[in-house]
Amino acid sequence: MLEQLDKEYVLHTYARNYVNFKKGINATLFDDKDRDYIDFTSGIGVVSVGHGNKEVAKAICNQVQNITHISNLYGIEPQAKLAQKIAKLANMDVATFFANSGAEANEGAIKIARKYGKTKYDGKRYKVITLEHSFHGRTITTVKATGQESFHSPNFAPYPDGFTYNMAIDDIYNSIDDETVAVMIELVQGEGGVQPFEKEAVQELAKFLKQRDILLIIDEVQTGVYRTGEFLASNLYEIEPDVITMAKGLGGGVPIGAVVTTHKDIFEPGDHGSTFGGNYLCTTSANKVLELLEEYKDAGKLDETIISFGAKLNEIFEKYPNIFIAQVGLGLMRGLRVKDADLLKKVIATAFEEGVLVLKAGRNTLRLLPPLTISKEEINEGFKRLDNALAKIG
Ligand SMILES: *Cc1c(COP(=O)(O)O)cnc(C)c1O
Numbered sequence: 001m002l003e004q005l006d007k008e009y010v011l012h013t014y015a016r017n018y019v020n021f022k023k024g025i026n027a028t029l030f031d032d033k034d035r036d037y038i039d040f041t042s043g044i045g046v047v048s049v050g051h052g053n054k055e056v057a058k059a060i061c062n063q064v065q066n067i068t069h070i071s072n073l074y075g076i077e078p079q080a081k082l083a084q085k086i087a088k089l090a091n092m093d094v095a096t097f098f099a100n101s102g103a104e105a106n107e108g109a110i111k112i113a114r115k116y117g118k119t120k121y122d123g124k125r126y127k128v129i130t131l132e133h134s135f136h137g138r139t140i141t142t143v144k145a146t147g148q149e150s151f152h153s154p155n156f157a158p159y160p161d162g163f164t165y166n167m168a169i170d171d172i173y174n175s176i177d178d179e180t181v182a183v184m185i186e187l188v189q190g191e192g193g194v195q196p197f198e199k200e201a202v203q204e205l206a207k208f209l210k211q212r213d214i215l216l217i218i219d220e221v222q223t224g225v226y227r228t229g230e231f232l233a234s235n236l237y238e239i240e241p242d243v244i245t246m247a248k249g250l251g252g253g254v255p256i257g258a259v260v261t262t263h264k265d266i267f268e269p270g271d272h273g274s275t276f277g278g279n280y281l282c283t284t285s286a287n288k289v290l291e292l293l294e295e296y297k298d299a300g301k302l303d304e305t306i307i308s309f310g311a312k313l314n315e316i317f318e319k320y321p322n323i324f325i326a327q328v329g330l331g332l333m334r335g336l337r338v339k340d341a342d343l344l345k346k347v348i349a350t351a352f353e354e355g356v357l358v359l360k361a362g363r364n365t366l367r368l369l370p371p372l373t374i375s376k377e378e379i380n381e382g383f384k385r386l387d388n389a390l391a392k393i394g
Pocket of ligand 1 (some may be wrong): 068090100101102103104106135136137138186190219220221247248362
Protein backbone atom coordinates (compact mmCIF):
# COMPACT_ATOMS: atom_id res chain seq x y z
CA MET A 1 0.00 0.00 0.00
CA LEU A 2 2.68 2.52 1.03
CA GLU A 3 4.90 1.45 -1.85
CA GLN A 4 2.06 1.73 -4.36
CA LEU A 5 0.99 5.17 -3.14
CA ASP A 6 4.54 6.46 -3.05
CA LYS A 7 5.34 5.23 -6.53
CA GLU A 8 2.21 6.70 -7.99
CA TYR A 9 2.11 10.10 -6.32
CA VAL A 10 5.61 11.01 -5.12
CA LEU A 11 8.30 12.05 -7.60
CA HIS A 12 10.97 9.43 -8.00
CA THR A 13 14.06 11.10 -6.58
CA TYR A 14 15.03 8.40 -4.06
CA ALA A 15 15.85 4.69 -4.27
CA ARG A 16 13.60 3.75 -1.36
CA ASN A 17 13.17 0.89 1.03
CA TYR A 18 9.45 0.54 1.81
CA VAL A 19 9.55 -0.40 5.46
CA ASN A 20 6.70 1.52 7.14
CA PHE A 21 7.96 2.95 10.43
CA LYS A 22 5.26 3.74 12.94
CA LYS A 23 6.96 4.45 16.23
CA GLY A 24 10.33 5.48 17.59
CA ILE A 25 11.93 5.55 21.03
CA ASN A 26 15.43 7.04 21.17
CA ALA A 27 17.55 4.88 18.79
CA THR A 28 14.91 2.18 18.33
CA LEU A 29 12.29 2.17 15.56
CA PHE A 30 9.23 -0.06 15.14
CA ASP A 31 7.56 -0.86 11.83
CA ASP A 32 3.89 -1.59 11.08
CA LYS A 33 4.45 -5.27 11.90
CA ASP A 34 5.94 -4.25 15.27
CA ARG A 35 9.43 -5.36 14.28
CA ASP A 36 12.14 -3.31 15.93
CA TYR A 37 15.27 -1.82 14.39
CA ILE A 38 18.27 -0.15 16.00
CA ASP A 39 18.79 3.15 14.22
CA PHE A 40 22.45 3.93 13.52
CA THR A 41 21.40 6.65 11.03
CA SER A 42 19.28 9.11 13.08
CA GLY A 43 17.62 10.16 9.83
CA ILE A 44 21.06 11.09 8.42
CA GLY A 45 22.30 12.89 11.49
CA VAL A 46 19.06 14.73 12.17
CA VAL A 47 17.36 13.12 15.16
CA SER A 48 20.19 14.17 17.46
CA VAL A 49 18.25 13.64 20.70
CA GLY A 50 16.52 10.46 19.55
CA HIS A 51 13.13 9.52 18.16
CA GLY A 52 10.00 10.41 20.10
CA ASN A 53 11.91 12.68 22.49
CA LYS A 54 9.25 13.60 25.06
CA GLU A 55 10.83 16.87 26.16
CA VAL A 56 11.20 18.15 22.61
CA ALA A 57 7.64 16.99 21.85
CA LYS A 58 6.32 18.83 24.90
CA ALA A 59 8.15 22.05 24.01
CA ILE A 60 6.86 21.91 20.42
CA CYS A 61 3.35 21.03 21.54
CA ASN A 62 3.15 23.92 24.00
CA GLN A 63 4.44 26.33 21.36
CA VAL A 64 2.22 25.28 18.44
CA GLN A 65 -0.92 25.34 20.59
CA ASN A 66 -0.17 29.02 20.82
CA ILE A 67 1.77 30.38 17.83
CA THR A 68 3.40 28.27 15.08
CA HIS A 69 4.36 31.05 12.71
CA ILE A 70 4.19 34.82 12.41
CA SER A 71 6.74 35.81 9.69
CA ASN A 72 10.07 37.54 9.92
CA LEU A 73 8.39 40.95 9.71
CA TYR A 74 8.23 40.77 13.51
CA GLY A 75 10.74 39.88 16.19
CA ILE A 76 10.51 36.21 17.21
CA GLU A 77 11.56 35.54 20.79
CA PRO A 78 12.61 31.86 20.50
CA GLN A 79 14.59 32.79 17.35
CA ALA A 80 16.51 35.54 19.16
CA LYS A 81 17.17 33.22 22.10
CA LEU A 82 18.37 30.47 19.80
CA ALA A 83 20.80 32.86 18.07
CA GLN A 84 22.13 33.90 21.48
CA LYS A 85 22.49 30.24 22.52
CA ILE A 86 24.40 29.39 19.32
CA ALA A 87 26.84 32.25 19.94
CA LYS A 88 27.33 31.11 23.54
CA LEU A 89 27.89 27.44 22.70
CA ALA A 90 30.14 28.28 19.73
CA ASN A 91 32.03 30.63 22.05
CA MET A 92 32.30 33.19 19.25
CA ASP A 93 31.12 36.74 18.65
CA VAL A 94 28.60 35.82 15.95
CA ALA A 95 25.11 36.53 14.65
CA THR A 96 22.84 34.07 12.86
CA PHE A 97 20.42 33.97 9.93
CA PHE A 98 17.88 31.15 10.03
CA ALA A 99 17.00 29.12 6.96
CA ASN A 100 15.18 25.81 6.48
CA SER A 101 17.83 23.34 5.35
CA GLY A 102 21.53 22.73 4.90
CA ALA A 103 21.55 23.72 1.25
CA GLU A 104 19.71 26.92 2.07
CA ALA A 105 22.15 27.72 4.86
CA ASN A 106 25.02 27.28 2.39
CA GLU A 107 23.23 29.55 -0.11
CA GLY A 108 23.20 32.17 2.64
CA ALA A 109 26.91 31.65 3.29
CA ILE A 110 27.69 32.08 -0.41
CA LYS A 111 25.61 35.26 -0.49
CA ILE A 112 27.65 36.59 2.45
CA ALA A 113 30.86 35.84 0.54
CA ARG A 114 29.59 37.51 -2.62
CA LYS A 115 28.48 40.61 -0.76
CA TYR A 116 31.84 40.77 1.01
CA GLY A 117 33.62 40.69 -2.35
CA LYS A 118 31.26 43.27 -3.78
CA THR A 119 31.45 45.79 -0.99
CA LYS A 120 35.09 45.41 0.01
CA TYR A 121 36.70 44.53 -3.33
CA ASP A 122 34.32 46.22 -5.74
CA GLY A 123 33.13 42.84 -7.04
CA LYS A 124 36.61 41.80 -8.19
CA ARG A 125 36.57 38.97 -5.67
CA TYR A 126 33.71 36.51 -6.16
CA LYS A 127 35.12 33.00 -6.58
CA VAL A 128 34.52 30.33 -3.96
CA ILE A 129 36.93 27.41 -3.70
CA THR A 130 35.56 24.06 -2.52
CA LEU A 131 37.03 20.56 -2.32
CA GLU A 132 36.67 17.33 -4.27
CA HIS A 133 34.40 14.81 -2.50
CA SER A 134 32.62 17.64 -0.72
CA PHE A 135 28.86 17.90 -0.42
CA HIS A 136 27.09 21.22 0.01
CA GLY A 137 23.49 20.60 -1.09
CA ARG A 138 21.05 20.06 -3.93
CA THR A 139 19.99 23.53 -5.05
CA ILE A 140 21.45 24.66 -8.37
CA THR A 141 24.12 26.77 -6.65
CA THR A 142 25.07 24.37 -3.85
CA VAL A 143 25.17 21.43 -6.25
CA LYS A 144 27.68 23.48 -8.27
CA ALA A 145 29.61 24.18 -5.07
CA THR A 146 29.70 20.43 -4.44
CA GLY A 147 33.05 19.14 -5.71
CA GLN A 148 31.80 15.92 -7.25
CA GLU A 149 31.55 15.90 -11.04
CA SER A 150 28.76 13.31 -10.91
CA PHE A 151 26.51 15.90 -9.26
CA HIS A 152 26.90 18.41 -12.13
CA SER A 153 24.51 16.65 -14.48
CA PRO A 154 24.01 18.41 -17.83
CA ASN A 155 20.29 17.85 -17.25
CA PHE A 156 20.26 20.85 -14.95
CA ALA A 157 22.68 23.19 -16.72
CA PRO A 158 23.46 26.05 -16.88
CA TYR A 159 24.94 26.37 -13.39
CA PRO A 160 26.13 29.59 -11.76
CA ASP A 161 29.78 30.55 -12.28
CA GLY A 162 32.34 31.27 -9.62
CA PHE A 163 33.22 27.86 -8.16
CA THR A 164 36.54 26.05 -8.43
CA TYR A 165 37.52 22.73 -6.89
CA ASN A 166 40.70 21.45 -5.33
CA MET A 167 41.76 17.88 -4.62
CA ALA A 168 43.06 18.55 -1.13
CA ILE A 169 43.61 21.33 1.41
CA ASP A 170 47.26 21.67 0.31
CA ASP A 171 46.16 22.46 -3.25
CA ILE A 172 43.97 25.36 -2.17
CA TYR A 173 47.02 27.63 -1.79
CA ASN A 174 47.90 27.26 -5.47
CA SER A 175 44.48 28.00 -6.82
CA ILE A 176 43.83 31.16 -4.83
CA ASP A 177 43.92 34.19 -7.13
CA ASP A 178 42.82 37.84 -7.15
CA GLU A 179 39.23 36.76 -7.70
CA THR A 180 39.00 34.37 -4.74
CA VAL A 181 36.60 35.63 -2.09
CA ALA A 182 36.12 32.51 0.04
CA VAL A 183 37.06 28.91 0.71
CA MET A 184 34.23 26.59 1.76
CA ILE A 185 35.00 23.20 3.31
CA GLU A 186 33.64 20.57 5.67
CA LEU A 187 35.99 19.58 8.51
CA VAL A 188 34.85 15.98 8.24
CA GLN A 189 33.54 15.28 4.76
CA GLY A 190 30.27 13.46 5.42
CA GLU A 191 28.66 12.36 2.17
CA GLY A 192 32.13 12.17 0.60
CA GLY A 193 33.15 9.29 2.92
CA VAL A 194 33.34 10.41 6.59
CA GLN A 195 36.81 11.83 5.97
CA PRO A 196 38.23 14.19 8.61
CA PHE A 197 40.96 16.68 7.71
CA GLU A 198 44.13 17.16 9.75
CA LYS A 199 43.71 19.74 12.48
CA GLU A 200 47.08 21.38 11.80
CA ALA A 201 46.41 21.64 8.06
CA VAL A 202 43.05 23.31 8.72
CA GLN A 203 44.53 25.71 11.27
CA GLU A 204 47.29 26.66 8.86
CA LEU A 205 44.79 27.26 6.08
CA ALA A 206 42.62 29.38 8.39
CA LYS A 207 45.62 31.52 9.29
CA PHE A 208 46.69 31.92 5.67
CA LEU A 209 43.19 32.96 4.57
CA LYS A 210 42.85 35.47 7.40
CA GLN A 211 46.13 37.15 6.36
CA ARG A 212 44.75 37.57 2.83
CA ASP A 213 41.26 38.56 3.91
CA ILE A 214 39.73 35.55 2.19
CA LEU A 215 36.67 34.24 4.00
CA LEU A 216 36.67 30.75 5.49
CA ILE A 217 33.25 29.11 5.35
CA ILE A 218 32.89 25.88 7.29
CA ASP A 219 29.95 23.71 6.27
CA GLU A 220 28.92 22.13 9.57
CA VAL A 221 25.54 20.95 8.33
CA GLN A 222 26.54 17.41 9.28
CA THR A 223 29.38 17.95 11.80
CA GLY A 224 27.59 20.62 13.85
CA VAL A 225 25.50 20.26 17.02
CA TYR A 226 27.85 17.95 18.96
CA ARG A 227 28.17 15.31 16.22
CA THR A 228 31.98 15.25 16.54
CA GLY A 229 31.93 15.55 20.35
CA GLU A 230 32.06 19.36 20.60
CA PHE A 231 29.23 21.80 19.81
CA LEU A 232 30.94 22.58 16.51
CA ALA A 233 33.73 20.74 14.72
CA SER A 234 35.24 24.25 14.45
CA ASN A 235 35.53 24.21 18.27
CA LEU A 236 37.27 20.83 18.10
CA TYR A 237 39.65 22.13 15.41
CA GLU A 238 40.11 25.36 17.37
CA ILE A 239 39.47 27.69 14.47
CA GLU A 240 37.29 30.79 14.14
CA PRO A 241 35.79 30.74 10.66
CA ASP A 242 34.06 33.74 9.10
CA VAL A 243 30.93 31.74 8.39
CA ILE A 244 29.60 28.45 9.76
CA THR A 245 26.50 26.70 8.44
CA MET A 246 24.41 24.21 10.40
CA ALA A 247 21.23 22.27 9.85
CA LYS A 248 20.85 18.50 10.27
CA GLY A 249 20.98 17.90 14.04
CA LEU A 250 19.88 21.37 15.11
CA GLY A 251 16.10 20.95 15.18
CA GLY A 252 15.98 17.34 16.35
CA GLY A 253 13.95 16.47 13.22
CA VAL A 254 12.20 19.78 12.60
CA PRO A 255 13.63 21.49 9.48
CA ILE A 256 15.98 24.35 10.31
CA GLY A 257 19.19 25.77 8.85
CA ALA A 258 21.53 28.37 10.30
CA VAL A 259 24.13 30.70 8.81
CA VAL A 260 26.39 31.86 11.61
CA THR A 261 28.90 34.62 10.96
CA THR A 262 31.38 36.92 12.65
CA HIS A 263 30.53 39.55 10.00
CA LYS A 264 27.53 40.69 11.96
CA ASP A 265 26.75 43.72 9.79
CA ILE A 266 27.24 42.18 6.34
CA PHE A 267 23.53 42.11 5.53
CA GLU A 268 21.01 44.91 5.64
CA PRO A 269 17.24 44.61 5.43
CA GLY A 270 16.29 43.28 2.01
CA ASP A 271 19.57 41.44 1.31
CA HIS A 272 18.31 38.02 2.30
CA GLY A 273 15.22 36.43 3.73
CA SER A 274 12.99 33.43 4.23
CA THR A 275 9.29 33.01 4.83
CA PHE A 276 9.56 30.05 7.20
CA GLY A 277 13.15 30.49 8.40
CA GLY A 278 13.51 30.60 12.18
CA ASN A 279 9.79 30.47 12.96
CA TYR A 280 8.34 29.64 16.38
CA LEU A 281 8.06 25.92 15.67
CA CYS A 282 11.62 25.18 14.53
CA THR A 283 13.42 27.54 16.90
CA THR A 284 11.45 26.27 19.90
CA SER A 285 12.45 22.74 18.96
CA ALA A 286 16.11 23.73 18.44
CA ASN A 287 16.23 25.59 21.76
CA LYS A 288 15.10 22.43 23.57
CA VAL A 289 17.53 20.25 21.58
CA LEU A 290 20.46 22.51 22.51
CA GLU A 291 19.37 22.68 26.14
CA LEU A 292 19.26 18.86 26.34
CA LEU A 293 22.54 18.36 24.50
CA GLU A 294 24.40 20.99 26.52
CA GLU A 295 23.37 19.18 29.73
CA TYR A 296 24.25 15.82 28.20
CA LYS A 297 27.71 17.06 27.18
CA ASP A 298 28.38 18.82 30.50
CA ALA A 299 27.43 15.68 32.47
CA GLY A 300 30.07 13.74 30.51
CA LYS A 301 27.45 11.50 28.90
CA LEU A 302 28.25 12.42 25.32
CA ASP A 303 31.91 11.51 25.80
CA GLU A 304 30.89 8.20 27.44
CA THR A 305 28.60 7.38 24.52
CA ILE A 306 31.34 8.17 22.01
CA ILE A 307 33.72 5.84 23.88
CA SER A 308 31.18 2.96 24.09
CA PHE A 309 30.22 3.34 20.46
CA GLY A 310 33.84 3.58 19.32
CA ALA A 311 34.85 0.48 21.29
CA LYS A 312 32.09 -1.63 19.71
CA LEU A 313 32.88 -0.26 16.28
CA ASN A 314 36.51 -1.19 16.73
CA GLU A 315 35.58 -4.78 17.68
CA ILE A 316 33.59 -5.17 14.48
CA PHE A 317 36.36 -3.59 12.43
CA GLU A 318 38.98 -5.97 13.82
CA LYS A 319 36.75 -9.03 13.56
CA TYR A 320 36.10 -8.64 9.82
CA PRO A 321 39.36 -7.73 8.04
CA ASN A 322 37.97 -9.54 5.02
CA ILE A 323 35.24 -6.86 4.74
CA PHE A 324 36.71 -3.65 6.19
CA ILE A 325 39.92 -1.89 5.19
CA ALA A 326 39.93 1.26 7.35
CA GLN A 327 38.20 3.11 10.18
CA VAL A 328 37.35 6.77 9.63
CA GLY A 329 35.50 9.61 11.33
CA LEU A 330 35.19 11.40 14.64
CA GLY A 331 32.82 11.40 17.62
CA LEU A 332 29.49 9.89 16.58
CA MET A 333 30.18 10.47 12.90
CA ARG A 334 31.93 7.23 12.05
CA GLY A 335 32.70 5.09 9.05
CA LEU A 336 34.22 1.81 8.02
CA ARG A 337 35.72 1.60 4.54
CA VAL A 338 34.50 -1.56 2.84
CA LYS A 339 36.60 -3.48 0.31
CA ASP A 340 34.31 -2.62 -2.58
CA ALA A 341 31.00 -0.95 -3.35
CA ASP A 342 29.12 -4.20 -4.08
CA LEU A 343 30.13 -5.65 -0.73
CA LEU A 344 28.96 -2.46 1.01
CA LYS A 345 25.58 -2.81 -0.65
CA LYS A 346 25.33 -6.34 0.70
CA VAL A 347 26.34 -5.20 4.20
CA ILE A 348 23.64 -2.50 4.29
CA ALA A 349 20.92 -4.87 3.01
CA THR A 350 21.88 -7.70 5.38
CA ALA A 351 22.12 -5.31 8.34
CA PHE A 352 18.58 -4.20 7.57
CA GLU A 353 17.40 -7.83 7.53
CA GLU A 354 19.04 -8.28 10.94
CA GLY A 355 17.29 -5.18 12.28
CA VAL A 356 19.93 -2.44 12.28
CA LEU A 357 19.85 0.65 10.06
CA VAL A 358 23.15 1.88 8.61
CA LEU A 359 24.17 4.32 5.87
CA LYS A 360 26.44 4.57 2.89
CA ALA A 361 28.85 7.44 2.22
CA GLY A 362 31.02 8.03 -0.81
CA ARG A 363 31.68 4.94 -2.92
CA ASN A 364 32.58 2.36 -0.30
CA THR A 365 32.11 3.71 3.23
CA LEU A 366 29.69 2.21 5.73
CA ARG A 367 28.54 5.29 7.65
CA LEU A 368 27.18 5.36 11.20
CA LEU A 369 25.40 8.44 12.59
CA PRO A 370 23.47 7.25 15.66
CA PRO A 371 21.36 9.61 17.76
CA LEU A 372 23.76 11.32 20.18
CA THR A 373 21.58 10.05 23.04
CA ILE A 374 21.76 6.38 21.99
CA SER A 375 21.78 4.15 25.10
CA LYS A 376 24.43 1.56 25.96
CA GLU A 377 21.84 -1.19 25.49
CA GLU A 378 20.97 0.13 22.04
CA ILE A 379 24.66 0.33 21.10
CA ASN A 380 25.24 -3.27 22.22
CA GLU A 381 22.12 -4.56 20.50
CA GLY A 382 22.86 -2.65 17.29
CA PHE A 383 26.40 -3.99 17.05
CA LYS A 384 25.20 -7.51 17.89
CA ARG A 385 22.85 -7.31 14.93
CA LEU A 386 25.54 -5.82 12.70
CA ASP A 387 27.85 -8.65 13.76
CA ASN A 388 25.15 -11.20 12.81
CA ALA A 389 24.85 -9.56 9.41
CA LEU A 390 28.61 -9.52 8.82
CA ALA A 391 28.92 -13.17 9.92
CA LYS A 392 26.35 -14.10 7.29
CA ILE A 393 28.33 -12.31 4.58
CA GLY A 394 31.63 -13.83 5.54
C1 LIG B 1 23.26 17.14 4.27
C2 LIG B 1 24.29 18.16 3.94
C3 LIG B 1 23.95 19.32 3.21
C4 LIG B 1 22.58 19.53 2.63
O1 LIG B 1 21.59 19.68 3.60
P1 LIG B 1 20.04 19.67 3.18
O2 LIG B 1 19.33 19.94 4.46
O3 LIG B 1 19.76 18.31 2.62
O4 LIG B 1 19.85 20.71 2.18
C5 LIG B 1 24.94 20.26 3.02
N1 LIG B 1 26.19 20.09 3.50
C6 LIG B 1 26.54 19.01 4.20
C7 LIG B 1 27.93 18.88 4.73
C8 LIG B 1 25.61 17.99 4.44
O5 LIG B 1 25.97 16.89 5.11
